Amino acid sequence: MIHQYKLNDYNIVLDINSGAVHLVDELAYDVISLYETKSFDEITLEMLEKYKNIEEINENEIRAVISDIEELKTAGKLFSSNRYDNIATNFKQNNHVIKALCLHIAHTCNLTCDYCFAQAGKYQGEFALMSFDVGKQALDFLIKNSGSRKHLEVDFFGGEPLMNFEVVKQLVEYARTQEEPHNKKFRFTLTTNGVLLDNDITEFLNKEMDNVVLSLDGRKEVHDRLRRTVNGKGSYDIIISKFQHLAKSRGEKNYYIRGTFTHNNVDFTEDIFHMADLGFTQLSMEPVVCSPNDTYALTEEDLPKILEQYEILAKEMIKRNQEGNPFTFYHYMLDLNHGPCIYKRITGCGSGTEYLAVTPWGELFPCHQFVGDPDYSMGDVWKGVMNTKLRDEMSTCNVYSRENCKECWAQLYCSGGCSANAYHATGSIHGTYDYGCELFRKRMECAIMIQAAEANLE
């Protein structure tokens, strides 16, 4: 399978199964598009007619392009036919190692953001804080079930994790004592709305957290519209200087400013540029996850505008990079040479198999987005995964198990998408959230175009 597209004056051809990326001129672009369906003579005639006003394009030139295509095909870099179905199934179904936990350290929040899928942190349940004993048991459960995996990831999530900061500190301290005896290395992440950040907490986060995710939606009026305190006031002015201090004190690395865009700010690049103009350099902006009935839900009419926004963002990033004022956008962070292996690309996110969410009460769910849905309860941190039927079903989720993914060119960039999004959109974890797919494909086209631009600069 190949995918061809034109963006920002680049003609790009992707060979999906090998991962190869080609930048081509107009003639090569056209010849590649005809290569599999027409004979060489037909291609030659068609190209001679199309380019009859361009002197340098003659039969020899066209033959040379066809010869180059065949050389790439022989090298397995164009029209390659590798399929990885077998390793997708076997790799995941035979693997019950758990390597990551999302600890719901606080099912409560000091903000009441309208779009929060956790509903003010409660996840359709009661307010609660995780105790040290439950968290410790979760860490022990992770160590016990992680096999020979050295790197273990733990995300402190909520609600607002800083509302239970003492337990966060105690759990990190406990985890560090367990690293050497078990030959493990914990990598912690904490997601926060920033309201409770102070110098002491910032110092702790800088010392112990591999990554910190800071929630900011962008422009003050956009942020304050949906991210309000319990008193109904916007939270922008409370958090901005705290985030700036934290980012600076971390050396401007290993953090994300993470925003959510909704129907209210379809021009979300303005929010990303606002973040960049505030001095932040590690940025992420996600489409809202909510019911289609919500007033701020993204609509079909929004879709073409959003796709255009991703192009605007990519072009601006190239420009700012050239000006020596770069920032990164999470979804555009491709490293074509050192990206994931094929196993990672086909087995999906690992929810319900290698990644689990833990509630304040120690109950296990496939991921944070399933928390509170009794149909997706998997067990608890004392007895482990007891719902093996659900685990086995989750383990069958891969890029080849979803019908819509089989013919999608982005399959090995996406890995089949988010099971929770699929479930909420279609009622099945084996479905696809098509709206999200449209956005993902555009993001990948933009991300690869940026790589093309950087390659041309070098």
Added chain:
Amino acid sequence: MKRIQTLETRDLKKSAQTGGCGECQTSCQSACKTSCGVANQQCEKSEKK
């Protein structure tokens, strides 16, 4: 090649022989939490840029 420039990329077919250690980050466990993708994940075995 005169009209085709191939960017240097990881050969996915070859990675079937060398990959699969599983030490890499769980894809949702980073910034997004709502829209999974794997292309922007880093391989633990590869030298970072």
